[in-house]
Amino acid sequence: MPDLAISAAHEHEPNFGDYVALLKPRVMSLVVFTALVGLLVAPAALHAVEAIAAMLFIALGAGAAGALNMWYDADIDSVMRRTMKRPVPSGRVAQDEALAIGVGLSGLSVVMLGLATNMLAAFLLAVTISFYxxxxxxxxKRRTPQNIVIGGAAGAFPPMIGWAAATGSISLEACLMFALIFMWTPPHFWALALFMRSDYEDAGVPMLTVTHGRPAARRHIMAYTLLLVPVSLWLALGPIGGPVSLAAAVVLNLMFVRGAVQICRRDEAVAQGDGYAAEKAFFRASLFYLFLHFGAFLADAVLRQVS
Amino acid sequence: MSGIRATHELHARRLSRNLGVAFALALLVAVVFALTVVKVKRGDPLQGFDHVVRPEMEASGS
Incomplete structure (x- = not known):
């Protein structure tokens, strides 16, 4: 039965799509967008080819970090509903293969970003990958409920990398863009943890919802959302901001704070009753929040160019 | 007797993987080439045949 023998030996051979999934393309797209905005709002211009190459290598670096995360977290990914279909826990890509791809792409992306732009951008990319x-x-991740607060810094680096790629330096504006994503990350992930319910608990990951309880997580979401407001307003009123950024900051912060207040006022009985509707809505709103903020910075940069 | 397929599904997966890797490598080569062209064109005022800096080229801005 040669057909069966082939199937048994090679049923887990991946196709190209499995390797792409290993790189967490949805996370990569957010990383690329924020890095692109950081590059475009910086007060220096790169040649189009250099800019495209920089984006490509930043994306590759983000993907490499994702692959290494999947390599290390294969055990807990196989337990969580949200992650059990990923390439490594589902057996489509071997763990060793994920490690090799992650390490290889990390090295390639850092070296090539350095050659394409400058050593500071390459260094920041290396720091980002290492930090994540x-x-x-x-x-x-497995040791403290503050995992997402500190670990969120990894996702905050991309606009700083884009800025450094264009200018060869860091500035207050780059640090503020970092701060915006840094403060945004905890409420984003804690809202997810609220409606993923027992997923993190089953995997033994000390998310705030597990270690301090859901009411505490709701209060923390409120606190971090309020802390976001001055950061986004500071950016909107600064050199990379403008009328579009200011309008976006006011509207988005009002919307986001309103969502956080709703979450804070609810208890588990109410949330379970409506299938965590407010928490899911807040999570979706958090994606729009970041996307529209950075889109507004880009719009103001275009307006400055035009005028 | 069930239908006979020309190739096993394993080969389709391998083809997909090989084509994807080939495309990625070709893209990398193209990016490196394009970057080289941009950087060399924007490079120091030297002439290609002996890689020696020529001050007169710097003065003329070429």
Whole structure:
């Protein structure tokens, strides 16, 4: 039965789509967008080819970090409903293969970003990958409920990398863009943890919802959402801001704070009753929040160019 | 007797993987080439045949 023998030996051979899934393309798209905005709002211009190459290598670096995260977290990914279909826990890609791809792409992306732009951007990309893999994935994620607060810094670096790629330096505006994503990350992920219910608990990950309880997580979401407001207003009123950014900051913050207040006022009985509708809506709103904020910075940069 | 397929599904997966890797490599080569062209064109005022800096080229801005 040669057909069966082939199937048994090679049923887990991946196709190209499995390798792409290993790189977490949805996370990569957010990373690329924020890095692109950081590059375009910076007060320096790159040649189009250099800019495209920079974006490509930043995306590759983000994908490499994702692959390494999937390599290390294969055990808990196989337990969580949200992640059990990923390439490594589902057996489509071997764990060793994920490690090799992650390490290889990390090295390639950092070296090529350095050659395409400058050493500072390459260094920041290397720091981002190291922070996400070593500090967040391997160290904090399984040890502390503050995992997402500190580990969120990894997702905050991309606009700073884009800025550094264009200018060869860091500035207050780059640090504020970092701060915006840094403060946004905890409420985004804690809202997810609220409606993913027992997923993190089953995997033994010390999310705030598990270690301090859901009411505490709701209060923390409120606190971090309020802390976001001055950061986004500071950016909107600063050199990379403008009328569009200011309008976006006011509207988005009002919307986001309203969502956080709703979450804070609810209890588990009410939330379970409506299938965590407010928490899911807040999570979706958080994606729009970040996307529209950075889109507004881009719009103001275009307006400045035109005028 | 069930239908006979020309190739096993395994080969389709391998083809997909090989084509994807080939495309990625071709893209990398194209990006590196394009970057090289941009950087060399914007490079120091030297002439290609001996890689020696020529001050007169710097003065003329070429």
């Amino acid at each position: 893999v070593v500090v967040y994935t391997m160290w904090l």
